[in-house]
Amino acid sequence: MENELRFEKAEFSTRLLVVKKEMEKRGIDVLLLSEPSNANYLTGYDAYSFYVPQMVLVALNHDEPVWVGRGMDGVSARMTTYLSQANIRPFPDAYVQSALSPYDFVAEVVKEVAGPKVKIGVEMGGYYYSARAHADLVNALPDATFFDADLLVNWIRLIKSPAEVALMRDAGKIADAMMHRAIDIVEPGVRECDIAAVVYHQMMAGTPDFGGNYTCSPIYLCVGEKALAPHAAWSDKPLPAKTIINLELFGNRHRYQVNLARTICVGTPTQSYQNLADVVVEALNAGLEAVAPGKTAEEVHAAFAKTLAKHGHEKEARLGYSLGLGYPPAVGEKTVSLRKGDQTVLEPGMCFHMMSGLWLENDGITITQPFVVTERGHEPLTQIPRKLFIK
Known part of the structure; x- marks a missing residue:
């Protein structure tokens, strides 16, 4: 056998x-x-x-x-x-x-x-x-x-071995392929369920070098008004000529999972929404720049929160969480959170999803970054650009 x-x-x-x-x-x-x-x-x-x-x-x-x-x-x-x-x-x-x-x-x-x-x-x-x-x-x-x-x-x-980090990198490549496939298919008239279908196909097909596996939760495809909710389910409705799509998906390689979210705008976004996207990316980058061995989870959160506050916004939920090996119903390790009050000291080999999504009264936006802590800072586990995608 x-x-x-x-x-x-x-x-x-x-x-x-x-x-x-x-x-x-x-x-x-x-x-x-x-x-x-x-x-x-x-x-x-x-x-x-x-x-x-x-x-x-x-x-x-x-x-x-x-x-x-x-x-x-x-x-x-x-x-x-x-x-x-x-x-x-x-x-x-x-x-x-x-x-x-x-x-x-x-x-x-x-x-x-x-x-x-x-x-x-x-x-x-x-x-x-x-x-x-x-x-x-x-x-x-x-x-x-x-x-x-x-x-x-x-x-x-919490601290992954080099062999585990290698699987996380593979999972990140699958997540990138899934997100690119989703962005490619989005256009007015395409049904939400058909977007989900191609994402799931790519989830299993993986990359030309290796395949994927089932993930720890369903993808979150939140369209239109549902973009105000972080964990909504998709429908079989066709996309209108102008709408917002928040998509969180997951690449999984031998049970090691990487989470990734992006916002896709169908039609030209309003200037205020584009400005919001720019603010989220700026704060996300500030949080990532704060990642380093010896820093605490709270310090990383503070760098993000300070930049966000400069533009008049606040994220009530935690900024991120540790991830790695997982099974349904969730990949989070239930240990470290990037949030105020978490004094956990970062060490090389720790992996996180920096979930910088904002769900405000009238807008929802999700542009996030999974990463592994390295000896000098961080290594992104996905390579797709951190920006608002417009179709």
């Missing part, structure tokens, strides 16, 4: 060592990971199977992580991870969407690997760790002590 491991085994070993050191620091014997991105990060596991319970167990006394998931998905575990067969523990299909709890099965694996009286860390804020899941685990492991270890792995993932 061909293995689809995306990184060298040594890189996975380094990741696991760092996670175990953090577990020791917190007094955690066993870490149960429900987030697909964290499971992927430590094992390479990749399959669209997270709609049913699955977990990766990391125990201090066990060399490898242990994957626990649906029986039929054990094949994917063998294909995409470095784990030995003994550490791939599929549960019978009788546990799937039935009165039986898969977490009883997980509990038995925990007891076998680490014993019943252990200190267990779980991802209390995880998208795929429900209240029922926690209750079932607590009931099945009465002698264990549970701790909230939410974001333990997320913070470790």
Whole structure:
């Protein structure tokens, strides 16, 4: 069976060592990971199977992580991870969407690997760790002590390795291709859904050198009045002779995702709207120029906000967020935000989406930039011009 491991085994070993050191620091014997991105990060596991319970167990006394998931998905575990067969523990299909709890099965694996009286860390804020899941685990492991270890792995993932950054660059090239394709097709009379269709085609086709993958969320194609909303859905209406399109899309390469947004104006924009676009680009560039190792996330935000305020505008929402490895429903790592009050110090290898979009009372505009922090400043992960596109 061909293995689809995306990184060298040594890189996975380094990741696991760092996670175990953090577990020791917190007094955690066993870490149960429900987030697909964290499971992927430590094992390479990749399959669209997270709609049913699955977990990766990391125990201090066990060399490898242990994957626990649906029986039929054990094949994917063998294909995409470095784990030995003994550490791939599929549960019978009788546990799937039935009165039986898969977490009883997980509990038995925990007891076998680490014993019943252990200190267990779980991802209390995880998208795929429900209240029922926690209750079932607590009931099945009465002698264990549970701790909230939410974001333990997320913070470790924050600094990407060179191999991870390479995948982010690839994802950025896919995002560029998607945006160029969207801009090319936009013209009066084209249906919104047809714009979405070509964007999705390019998302999967990628570039001539490599293909893409499904993303962590649908694209946001916000047309006309919907341009005032950041996360609106497209329709099947044809574009009028004059309108605004805010498009946020995502390039994804082996689950590493880059977010990108641009505004496309159909017809000649008003002078006031063009002025707004110029202000957003100026503030965006000021924020990017402030990026450097040793600077805080708050300082980057301040550079953007100062320039924006000079022109009488304010962005209430955060300026950006860390991104990288992800699965639905969102790519954000839930760690660093480019905003006032975030004192996280930037380091090389951190990746962000500088989401400089503005949603004002009468106007919405999105001209953004994903980037990676470098030794000297930043490297853009996409190359499409930072400007208002006019068709």
